[in-house]
Amino acid sequence: MPPTTAELVRDRSLGDLLKHRDIVLEGREAPQRTARVELADMLSTDGTRADDAMVVASELIANAIRHAGGAVLMRIEVYEFGSALGVVDRAPDTRALPTIPFNSSTELADVATNGRGLFLVHTLASTWTVERITDGKIVIAVLTGAGSR
Numbered sequence: 001m002p003p004t005t006a007e008l009v010r011d012r013s014l015g016d017l018l019k020h021r022d023i024v025l026e027g028r029e030a031p032q033r034t035a036r037v038e039l040a041d042m043l044s045t046d047g048t049r050a051d052d053a054m055v056v057a058s059e060l061i062a063n064a065i066r067h068a069g070g071a072v073l074m075r076i077e078v079y080e081f082g083s084a085l086g087v088v089d090r091a092p093d094t095r096a097l098p099t100i101p102f103n104s105s106t107e108l109a110d111v112a113t114n115g116r117g118l119f120l121v122h123t124l125a126s127t128w129t130v131e132r133i134t135d136g137k138i139v140i141a142v143l144t145g146a147g148s149r
Helices: 005-010 031-043 050-068 116-124
Strands: 017-024 071-079 082-089 127-133 136-144
Touching: 017 031, 031 050, 031 071, 031 082, 050 071, 050 082, 050 116, 050 136, 071 136, 116 136
Parallel strands: none
Antiparallel strands: 017 071, 071 082, 082 136, 127 136
C-alpha cells in the first residue's frame, strides 16, 4: 500500500516545503475556478504536474460540494519533489470515502453514477488519504514531481 501524506512528509521523501497557501472556498460562487487560479499561480514554474493537480483539486472540491455540503478550504503545499493538495469540508464521517475507488469500468451498462472523481484522484495522485480534523475532514492528494511517480 502506498504511504500516506503524513508518512511522506514525515520521512521527508517530498523534500523541503517550498510554498504553502490556504485558500478559503466557503461562500465562493465558483470554488473550483478559485482553486485552479491559485494552483496555476503556485505550480506554474516548478514542474509539479500542474495539469494533474488541476483535475485532482476540481474532483476533490466537487466531491465536497456533492457529498459534504461544500468545500471550506483548500490547502496547497509545494515541496521540492511534489505537491500536496488538501480539501477541507465540515462532514466528519471519514468512512464515507471508499479506501479503494470504484467505477473503473468503461462499459456503459456498468458505469455507476458516482465514483469517477475518486477514481481520477486515485489514478493521477501518487497517494491520497482522508483525515479527520476538528470541524470535519480533509482529503489530501499527493502528486510527486514529473518522472518520479
